[in-house]
Amino acid sequence: MKDDRFYAHSANTAGAWHLLNAHLREVGRLARIHAGSAPWREEAGLAGEQHDLGKYGDRFQARLRGQDSGLDHWSIGAWSALRQHQAVAAALAIQGHHVGLQRGDRDSLLGLDPTKLISRHPQGLTLSDPELDRLCARARVDGLDFRTPPIMAVTTWDKAVAAMLDVRLLFSCLVDADFLDTEAHFDGTAASKRHRTPGPVLDPQAALGALDRYMREGIRSGTQAQPAVREAREALWNACTAAAEVAPGCLTLTAPTGSGKTLAMLKLALEHARRHGLKRIVLAVPFLTIIEQTACVYRDVFAGFPEHFVLEHHSLAGLGAETALGDAQPPQERERRLLAENWDAPIVITSNVQLLESLFSNRPSSCRKLHNLMESVILFDEAQSLPVHLAVPTLAALSHLSAAYGSSVVFAAATQPAFDSLHEAVRQHAASGWQPVEAVPDHAALFAILKRVAVTWPAPGETRSWDALAAEIQDTPQALVVVNLKRHALTLLDALDAVPNIEHLSTNLCPMHRRAVLKRVRCRLASTEPCRLISTQCVEAGVDLDFPRVFRAFAPLESIAQAAGRCNREGRLSEPGEVMVFDPEDPGDWRRRYPTHAYFQAAEVTRRILLEHGAIDINDPGAFRDYYRQLYDLTRPSSQNPAFDEAIKSLDFAEIARLYRLIDQDAIQVLVPWGERLADFEALRDSAETDGIDGAWMRSAQGLAVSIYRPRADHPAWSILIPAKLRRTGKAERQHEEWFILEDPWGKHYDETRGLILPQSERVLIG
Known part of the structure; x- marks a missing residue:
C-alpha cells in the first residue's frame, strides 16, 4: 500500500517516522516561544513553519528512503518567506539553518530564486523541488497555513551590526527549535517523542x-x-x-x-x-x-x-566528570x-x-x-x-x-x-x-581604601639584566615575577636554576599542570614557606594569589595594575606591598620585548604618561581614563579593522564570522605527557592510535593539551608531533589538522617545571 504522507525524518530506533507537518508546526511553535516578546515573534514562527518546505518534494522523500542524494531542501522555503511574505530575516534564517547564514544584500537574496539555483547552486546541490506553488499546495493539503506576520525583524540595514544581530537572534530561535524537535523524534518511541528535561529555572x-x-x-x-x-x-x-x-x-x-x-x-x-x-x-x-x-x-x-x-x-x-576512556x-x-x-x-x-x-x-x-x-x-x-x-x-x-x-x-x-x-x-x-x-x-x-601596594617605576632608560633580577629574586623568600614573553620566563628560570622552590606558570603547561602549580603556590604562601613564581601574563587577571612582593616587566598600564593585584591582596602586611616595574635588558625591536604590536603600543602609551608625570598612581581610576583615551587616540579602534568593516557593509554573515576572532586561530593542540597524569596521557595516546579520535576524545584530552601556533612546514618540531587520526567512519583514514600527540619517550620535551619544550620553540609558543 502506497504511503501518501510526507515525512521530515526517517525512522527512529523504535521504527517511528517523523511526519513533516508535525515537525513544521512544532518548530514554528517552539520558535515563537524562544522569541518571547520580541517584535519579530511571528516571523520566527513563520521561519519554523517554512524551514523544511522543500521536504514536500518527491526527491527528498526518496532521499529519506535512500534513493536520492545531493539535495537542497531549504532554499525554496527561504524563497517563499522572501517572495510571499517579504520576511527578510526569516528567509536568511531558513537559508542558513543547514549551511549557515550567508549574505543579506539584495542581489544575494534574489539569488534564492529557484530558477537561478537550478542552473547555478552555490553548494553544487540540486533543489528537492523547484516548484514553489506545488510545495505550498502540498503543505496546505497537509493542514498548514502560512500567514504573513505583521512585523518583520529587518526593515532597514542602516545600523548593520544591530540589524544583523536581529537576524542572528531569529536564526537562533529557529535552529534551536529545529534541533530540539529533531532530537525529540530520534530519542522517542514508536508511540511518542521523548523530549529532554528542561534545565532548572532561575529563582x-x-x-x-x-x-x-x-x-x-x-x-x-x-x-x-x-x-x-x-x-x-x-x-x-x-x-x-x-x-x-x-x-x-x-x-x-x-x-x-x-x-x-x-x-x-x-x-x-x-x-x-x-x-x-x-x-x-x-x-x-x-x-x-x-x-x-x-x-x-x-x-x-x-x-x-x-x-x-x-x-x-x-x-x-x-x-572532572569524565570516566576512564572508553x-x-x-x-x-x-x-x-x-x-x-x-x-x-x-x-x-x-x-x-x-x-x-x-x-x-x-x-x-x-x-x-x-x-x-x-x-x-x-x-x-x-x-x-x-x-x-x-x-x-x-x-x-x-x-x-x-x-x-x-x-x-x-x-x-x-x-x-x-x-x-x-x-x-x-x-x-x-x-x-x-x-x-x-x-x-x-x-x-x-x-583609596584599598591602597595596599607601593609601585616603583624604572627611570627613563634604566634596564635590568636577567642575572641581576635573578639575584634579587633569590634574596626574596616570596616573590611573583610577571614577564611579557615565554622566552623571558624560560631565560629567568635558567638564571634561577640553583634556587629551590621555583615555580613556573604559563600556557606552556597544560591546564591540569597549571592547576597543580597554583595549588602548590597557594599552600606555600599560606604556610609562609619560600615561594618564587615566574609567570607570563596568564597569572594576572583574576587569579587569587597574595604575594608580598611582585616584579613586573614593563607593560601596558592595565597589565601592571593587574600584576599589582596579586600583591598584598588581603592587606595583611604592616607596610604596603612592593611592586617593582622593570625594563628587561633585551636589545632589539618590539618583537623581542612584547607579544604583539598592540601590546607594544599600549606599553608605549604607559611610558609616555610616565615621562610626562614621573609616576602613575595605579590606585587612581582617573589615571586609567587618561591612559585609555590616549590609547584610543593613538590606535583609533573604529578604523583598525577595514576588512571586518567591509564585511559589515556587505552584510556578509559568513565573512564576519571568519574575521571575528578574539584569539589567533592558526593554532594546534598538543597532547602532552605530564607526569602526574601520565596514565591518562598513555590511555589517550593508545586510544588515538588504535581507534582514532572524536569529540569525546578531544574533550577528555583538553586538560592535558598545550596550544601552540602552527609551526612552519620546515620546523623541527614536526619530528616529535604525531598527527592524531580521526576515528574511522567508513571513509579513508584521515589525520586531524589541529590535534597532535607529543612523542617524548625520554622526557626531553615536556618538563615538570617548564612545560612543553619544542626544538627552536620560540616562534611557535603562544602567550
Missing part, C-alpha cells in the same frame, strides 16, 4: 538567600583580611545591591582588585534579575584559569541547588552537554570567546544559544581584555542586545576601559551607542 530569591548565607557563614566569618579590606568589600557589596534597582541597560562595575568583585557581581546580577524579572545570568570570563576559579566558587554557593543550576560551557568543562559517559555529564548547546540553565559560566564569537557567528550550532541572552543579565569580568580592534562592533552588538531585548550588560574591571569615549563610533552600528551607568559611583573611594 533569584532562593539564589540570593544562598549567596547571603555563603557570605555570612563562609566568607565574612572566616576572613583574615584587614579591616580596611573588609570595609571596602562591604562598601562594594552595598553599592551593587543599590545598583540592581536601575533599569535594564548597560553598566560598568569599577572596583579594585581584592575588593570581592566576583561575588559582588553575582549579587548585582541576582538582585537585578529579581527586581526586573530577568531569566538567567551569563558570566563571560577571558581566561580559563579565572573560569575554573569562579566556577568553583559558584558551585560552593549553590551546592544545594538542582544539578546544572550553574552550567559551565568552556573547553575544560566536565573534565567507558560510558556519565548521565549528568551528557545532560550538561545537552544544556550547554542552548544555554538552558539559570546561571551560565562561559568564556569571552564562546559568547562574543557566537554573537558574530553564522553557524547554526554556535548561534543556537543566542536567544537565551534576551532578557538576561550578561556579566563580563576583566572587561579590559576585549581587543581594541574588535571593540566598536562588539559594543554595538551588546548595546543593541540590551536596548532592544531587555538584557543588562555589565562590564566589570579594576582597570575599566573608557569605552564610553567610543560612543559616536558605536552609534554608527547601533542607535543606542555606548553610554553605560556606573554601578559603583564612588569607586574612587574604594581604590
Whole structure:
C-alpha cells in the first residue's frame, strides 16, 4: 500500500517516522516561544513553519528512503518567506539553518530564486523541488497555513551590526527549535517523542538567600583580611545591591582588585534579575584559569541547588566528570552537554570567546544559544581584555542586545576601559551607542581604601639584566615575577636554576599542570614557606594569589595594575606591598620585548604618561581614563579593522564570522605527557592510535593539551608531533589538522617545571 504522507525524518530506533507537518508546526511553535516578546515573534514562527518546505518534494522523500542524494531542501522555503511574505530575516534564517547564514544584500537574496539555483547552486546541490506553488499546495493539503506576520525583524540595514544581530537572534530561535524537535523524534518511541528535561529555572530569591548565607557563614566569618579590606568589600557589596534597582541597560562595575568583585557581581546580577524579572545570568570570563576559579566558587554557593543550576560551557568543562576512556559517559555529564548547546540553565559560566564569537557567528550550532541572552543579565569580568580592534562592533552588538531585548550588560574591571569615549563610533552600528551607568559611583573611594601596594617605576632608560633580577629574586623568600614573553620566563628560570622552590606558570603547561602549580603556590604562601613564581601574563587577571612582593616587566598600564593585584591582596602586611616595574635588558625591536604590536603600543602609551608625570598612581581610576583615551587616540579602534568593516557593509554573515576572532586561530593542540597524569596521557595516546579520535576524545584530552601556533612546514618540531587520526567512519583514514600527540619517550620535551619544550620553540609558543 502506497504511503501518501510526507515525512521530515526517517525512522527512529523504535521504527517511528517523523511526519513533516508535525515537525513544521512544532518548530514554528517552539520558535515563537524562544522569541518571547520580541517584535519579530511571528516571523520566527513563520521561519519554523517554512524551514523544511522543500521536504514536500518527491526527491527528498526518496532521499529519506535512500534513493536520492545531493539535495537542497531549504532554499525554496527561504524563497517563499522572501517572495510571499517579504520576511527578510526569516528567509536568511531558513537559508542558513543547514549551511549557515550567508549574505543579506539584495542581489544575494534574489539569488534564492529557484530558477537561478537550478542552473547555478552555490553548494553544487540540486533543489528537492523547484516548484514553489506545488510545495505550498502540498503543505496546505497537509493542514498548514502560512500567514504573513505583521512585523518583520529587518526593515532597514542602516545600523548593520544591530540589524544583523536581529537576524542572528531569529536564526537562533529557529535552529534551536529545529534541533530540539529533531532530537525529540530520534530519542522517542514508536508511540511518542521523548523530549529532554528542561534545565532548572532561575529563582533569584532562593539564589540570593544562598549567596547571603555563603557570605555570612563562609566568607565574612572566616576572613583574615584587614579591616580596611573588609570595609571596602562591604562598601562594594552595598553599592551593587543599590545598583540592581536601575533599569535594564548597560553598566560598568569599577572596583579594585581584592575588593570581592566576583561575588559582588553575582549579587548585582541576582538582585537585578529579581527586581526586573530577568531569566538567567551569563558570566563571560577571558581566561580559563579565572573560569575554573569562579566556577568553583559558584558551585560552593549553590551546592544545594538542582544539578546544572550553574552550567559551565568552556573547553575544560566536565573534565572532572569524565570516566576512564572508553567507558560510558556519565548521565549528568551528557545532560550538561545537552544544556550547554542552548544555554538552558539559570546561571551560565562561559568564556569571552564562546559568547562574543557566537554573537558574530553564522553557524547554526554556535548561534543556537543566542536567544537565551534576551532578557538576561550578561556579566563580563576583566572587561579590559576585549581587543581594541574588535571593540566598536562588539559594543554595538551588546548595546543593541540590551536596548532592544531587555538584557543588562555589565562590564566589570579594576582597570575599566573608557569605552564610553567610543560612543559616536558605536552609534554608527547601533542607535543606542555606548553610554553605560556606573554601578559603583564612588569607586574612587574604594581604590583609596584599598591602597595596599607601593609601585616603583624604572627611570627613563634604566634596564635590568636577567642575572641581576635573578639575584634579587633569590634574596626574596616570596616573590611573583610577571614577564611579557615565554622566552623571558624560560631565560629567568635558567638564571634561577640553583634556587629551590621555583615555580613556573604559563600556557606552556597544560591546564591540569597549571592547576597543580597554583595549588602548590597557594599552600606555600599560606604556610609562609619560600615561594618564587615566574609567570607570563596568564597569572594576572583574576587569579587569587597574595604575594608580598611582585616584579613586573614593563607593560601596558592595565597589565601592571593587574600584576599589582596579586600583591598584598588581603592587606595583611604592616607596610604596603612592593611592586617593582622593570625594563628587561633585551636589545632589539618590539618583537623581542612584547607579544604583539598592540601590546607594544599600549606599553608605549604607559611610558609616555610616565615621562610626562614621573609616576602613575595605579590606585587612581582617573589615571586609567587618561591612559585609555590616549590609547584610543593613538590606535583609533573604529578604523583598525577595514576588512571586518567591509564585511559589515556587505552584510556578509559568513565573512564576519571568519574575521571575528578574539584569539589567533592558526593554532594546534598538543597532547602532552605530564607526569602526574601520565596514565591518562598513555590511555589517550593508545586510544588515538588504535581507534582514532572524536569529540569525546578531544574533550577528555583538553586538560592535558598545550596550544601552540602552527609551526612552519620546515620546523623541527614536526619530528616529535604525531598527527592524531580521526576515528574511522567508513571513509579513508584521515589525520586531524589541529590535534597532535607529543612523542617524548625520554622526557626531553615536556618538563615538570617548564612545560612543553619544542626544538627552536620560540616562534611557535603562544602567550
